Amino acid sequence: MAEKAAETRKKMLEVDHISVHFGRKRHPFVAVDDVSFDIYQGETFGLVGESGSGKTTIGRAIIRANTLASGEIRLDGKRISGRLSQAEDRQVTRDVQMIFQDPMDSLNERAKVGYIVAEGLYAPGRHVSEEERRRLVDKALLDVGLLPEFSSRFPHEFSGGQRQRIGIARALVLSPKFIVADEPISALDVSIRAQVLNLLSALQKERGLTYLFIAHDLSVVRFICDRIAVIHKGHIVELAESEQLFAHPLHPYTRALLSAIPQPDPIVERNKKLLIYDPSCHDYSVDKPVWEEIEEGHFILANQKELAEYRKMIN
């Protein structure tokens, strides 16, 4: 039954066995190694991992900022990676937008808010009249809870939360289908985080947006994401529905990550047992790991011996 439901859900973005290499061709640094996942229409997909795990690299590969060494990314069934015609390229730019981590760094200090938000509309090949442009910018600003009057101001006049709203307005102005949110709240204050999270989910409901939510803070991811993929050193090690992942974390790395989340509850914190992940606990010399669906919608990277153990843990 559930499988059928999953099939009827439309795949928005397919990431198909992609690898991203940096550095010299002969001795490449493999940042992302053979990663695959699908994101369904209207869902929020979380990508979690520590710094250097390759999560941002994947996000950047999707917006075409990093080139792929192998594999393919498809949006609505159409390839968006590799060489594209100019028209296709422009369409992808319109459909896929990004929200950046630090609103202090990601806004041009010397441009007015109106220009920052409208910049995507100025791109060559777009014929938008000045009037239309102003209307779109005003609408985008209103949608994120700012006033249209703000377009004549500079970014430094705004607080962190407002700046992040400007960043969101800039992404929305092109009416994208898919948004890559790269740690959109980690640079914000606690009291502002909730505002931005609420804004993101409200926009999703209104416009049917699909998000890829990149973060290192699992508590936030659990709150906002429908499904979560855990990435470690360029490999996705586990992927499941959020609640499933929190209820039955299987991979030792996921369990270590979950144990490290600080909980705002002194009793829990006092009795907490910290797990430390040691990659050498896997013996992949003979028995190679495979990407396997261990239960409905719950994927894991493991070899046959580990899979047998994990199966026992579920039952």
Added chain:
Amino acid sequence: MKKHTEPLLSVRDLNFKFTLRGQVLHALRDISLDVYPGESLAIVGESGSGKSVFVKCLMGLNDLNGYVESGSIEYGGKDLTLLKTDSDWKDIRGSRIAMVLQDPMTSLNPLKTIGWQIEEAVRLHQGLKGAEAKKAVYSILEEVGISEPERRAKQYPHEFSGGMRQRVVIAIAMACRPEILICDEPTTALDVTIQAQILGLIRQMQKKYNLTTIYITHDLGVVANVADRIAVMYAGEIVEVGTSDEVFYDPRHPYTWALLSSLPQLGVKGEPLYSIEGTPPNLFHEVKGDAFAPRNPKALKIDYVKRPPMFAVTATHSARTWLIDPRAPKVDPPEHILALRERGKDLVAKAAAEGTALYGASAPEEETGAAASAAVNEENGSAKGVTARG
């Protein structure tokens, strides 16, 4: 450890101001706080609440346009507010109060080996020289969990990962053999897994050297992990102070309620998260009444007129809100807070019944006999360790 220990450091009605282009910014408003030996105190607040300015007052590190308007900081028989020059501060800064800063990349010198940087502290504060100093450096490095100290000491900060760099910074702070260690957002720049390790390391150091630690952070999860006592700051004042259990399970100030309710850990999926509307007040202007009133949907009329005093809830717990005044109408905290209170009911009841401090939580308390309290003590003891024996 006795239950009512003499405070190690005592701040009384501290007012701190900055002058900026002819305007006066009232950064700290009537701060009073005691720090007890061996405890770990967490100061929580959003950016601009004055938490960093406050700890910088303890080390005389504020910018030159800042000045103490009134109040005192008693420490070791001295009033720190009277110290002016660097030579006045020499005996305190580093040697008795040390600090670990947020970003380990900016607090280390990129041009010197880390061995050199630790040795500098060893030379200055322990008076060791030559081979002895080198040996001390290696032992400190090992202590903070850096393997192969002899090789690592010759390396530069860029050869270390973020977590390792923070360990080096802690090593430098510990080389000074301080009495108080101030950690200013020690883990915000780090990953969650590394964060847990660094917090563990600081706790281990605290145990071993009977340190008093002051944490500054905005992450309430971290606070629950490390703190014996918590002070919540908002707009330059302490709005609530109490033991960790009291602040988490029985918070009284609307700002503390709002902070706790806006945490995604406590949110319900699919529903909007509680969020605090508006922004903190501008401290260039005089704040009238309760600073949080404009952002508090349930603010009372008096909140806009008269500034609330600190009301005591228990001997260790007090909050700056009119809600505690007996004449105030009864305002129920949000649901999340009630749920939290339910969880910590026994702890809160115990604290209220004893009317005494839990601030010695990290040290073995005298057995009061009650089975419940014994259980709690055991719980504290196992996790936090026993400071007094360190």
